[in-house]
Amino acid sequence: MKKTELSSSEAKVIPTAATIDPNRFGELLKVIEGLHKYNVLTYTVNRDQELYDLIVKKATDIMNTHIGSLMLFDDNAMKLKIVAARGLPQKVIKTSSLKPGEGIAGKVFQSRKPIFCEDIEFDERFKRKSRVKYSSKSFVAVPLKVKGRVVGVLNVNNRKTREPFTAEGMKILTLIADEAAMTIENRRLLRSIEKAYMDTIATLAKMLDERMPSTRGHSRRVAELSSELAKRMGLSEERYQLIKRAALIHDIGKIGIQDNVLLKPRALNAVERKIIQNHPRIGSEIVDRVEFFNIFVPIIAFHHEWFNGEGYPMGLSGAQIPLGARIVAVCDAWDAMISERAYRDPLTKPEAAAELTRASGSQFDPEVVKEFLKMLKKKTRKTPSLSCYE
Ligand SMILES: [Fe+2]
Numbered sequence: 001m002k003k004t005e006l007s008s009s010e011a012k013v014i015p016t017a018a019t020i021d022p023n024r025f026g027e028l029l030k031v032i033e034g035l036h037k038y039n040v041l042t043y044t045v046n047r048d049q050e051l052y053d054l055i056v057k058k059a060t061d062i063m064n065t066h067i068g069s070l071m072l073f074d075d076n077a078m079k080l081k082i083v084a085a086r087g088l089p090q091k092v093i094k095t096s097s098l099k100p101g102e103g104i105a106g107k108v109f110q111s112r113k114p115i116f117c118e119d120i121e122f123d124e125r126f127k128r129k130s131r132v133k134y135s136s137k138s139f140v141a142v143p144l145k146v147k148g149r150v151v152g153v154l155n156v157n158n159r160k161t162r163e164p165f166t167a168e169g170m171k172i173l174t175l176i177a178d179e180a181a182m183t184i185e186n187r188r189l190l191r192s193i194e195k196a197y198m199d200t201i202a203t204l205a206k207m208l209d210e211r212m213p214s215t216r217g218h219s220r221r222v223a224e225l226s227s228e229l230a231k232r233m234g235l236s237e238e239r240y241q242l243i244k245r246a247a248l249i250h251d252i253g254k255i256g257i258q259d260n261v262l263l264k265p266r267a268l269n270a271v272e273r274k275i276i277q278n279h280p281r282i283g284s285e286i287v288d289r290v291e292f293f294n295i296f297v298p299i300i301a302f303h304h305e306w307f308n309g310e311g312y313p314m315g316l317s318g319a320q321i322p323l324g325a326r327i328v329a330v331c332d333a334w335d336a337m338i339s340e341r342a343y344r345d346p347l348t349k350p351e352a353a354a355e356l357t358r359a360s361g362s363q364f365d366p367e368v369v370k371e372f373l374k375m376l377k378k379k380t381r382k383t384p385s386l387s388c389y390e
Pocket residue numbers: 250251279303304
C-alpha cells in the first residue's frame with residue numbers, strides 16, 4: 001500500500017519501513033507489544049485515577065523516560081491540571097496548573113498540535129519568557145483529542161538513555177495520547193449514560209414508593225443501610241456502591257404486581273403471597289434487559305432467598321446466595337419490621353433486633369446479622385437520639 005493510501009490517522013501514527021532504521025525493528029516491536037498491552041489494560045481498570053496512572057506509566061515505559069505527566073483541562077478552573085505523574089515531586093503535581101497558552105502544555109493545548117523539542121536551550125519557541133521552569137532539555141508533549149476537541153496534554157521528558165527524542169517518538173506518543181483520550185472519553189460517556197439509566201431507575205423506584213405510601217422511602221433506607229453494612233464488612237468501594245444501587249431498586253419488580261395484591265391493607269392469603277413472590281423474578285427481568293443494570297440481577301433476583309434454602313424464588317442456600325443479596329435481605333427485613341404497615345403496628349427496634357437474631361442462620365446469614373447488629377449498636381452510641389434500643 002502506498003503511503004498516500006493510508007488514512008490521515010494511520011499515516012500520522014504508524015512508522016513505516018521507510019522511516020524506521022532497520023536496526024531498530026526490535027525496538028519497534030517492543031513498542032507495539034507495549035501499546036497492545038496498554039490498550040487491553042485501559043479497559044480493565046475500575047477507577048479514573050487508576051486509568052490516569054496507567055496512561056502515564058505506559059507512556060513513560062514505552063517512551064523510556066524518567067518523567068511523564070497527564071494533564072486534563074478543568075472546565076471550571078479553565079486550566080490544565082496534572083491528574084497523574086511519574087518522576088515529579090508531589091508539590092509540583094499539586095500546584096501545577098496552566099492556562100491555555102502558558103508553558104509547554106498550555107501551548108500544546110491552545111495550538112492543538114504536539115510539541116517536540118530536541119533541546120530547549122536552542123529552541124526559539126521556548127526562550128524563557130514564561131515563568132515555567134523546564135527540568136529537561138528534550139521533551140515531547142502531545143494533545144489528547146476527542147472528536148477534534150482537546151481535553152488534555154500528555155508530556156514525557158528525561159529519556160533514560162539521555163538521547164533526545166525523535167520525530168518517531170512523537171508519533172508514538174501521539175498514538176498513546178489518541179488511545180488515552182478515547183478511553184477517557186468513553187468512560188465519561190459511559191458514566192453519563194449510566195447516570196441517565198440510574199436516574200430513570202430511581203424515578204421508577206420513587207414511583208413505586210408513591211404507589212405504596214405505606215413503604216415510602218423504604219428502598220432508599222435499605223440502600224443506605226446495605227451499603228454501610230457492606231462497607232463495614234470490608235467489601236471494596238466498587239462492591240458496596242453496586243450493592244447500594246441494586247438495593248435502591250431491589251423491589252422494582254413490584255411494578256408488575258397488581259394493585260389488589262400490592263396495596264391490600266390486610267395480610268396476604270396464600271395465592272396472593274405467590275403472586276407477590278414473583279417480584280424478584282420480574283425485577284431481575286427488567287434490569288437484565290439493560291446492559292448497565294444486569295450486574296444488579298443477582299441482588300434483585302435473590303434478596304428473598306433464605307440462608308437455609310427455604311426462601312424464593314430458587315431455594316438457594318448459604319454461599320449460593322450472593323453476599324450482596326444476603327446483606328440486602330437483612331436490611332430489607334429490618335426496615336420492613338420497624339416500619340408501619342396497614343395491617344400491623346411497627347416492631348420496636350429491640351423487637352426487630354430480637355427477630356433478626358431469632359432468624360439468624362435460618363432466614364438470614366448469621367455473619368451478616370452479627371455485623372448488622374454491631375453496626376446498629378455503634379450508631380446508637382454515636383447518635384443516642386437514633387437509639388435502636390430505646
Ligand atoms: Fe422484595
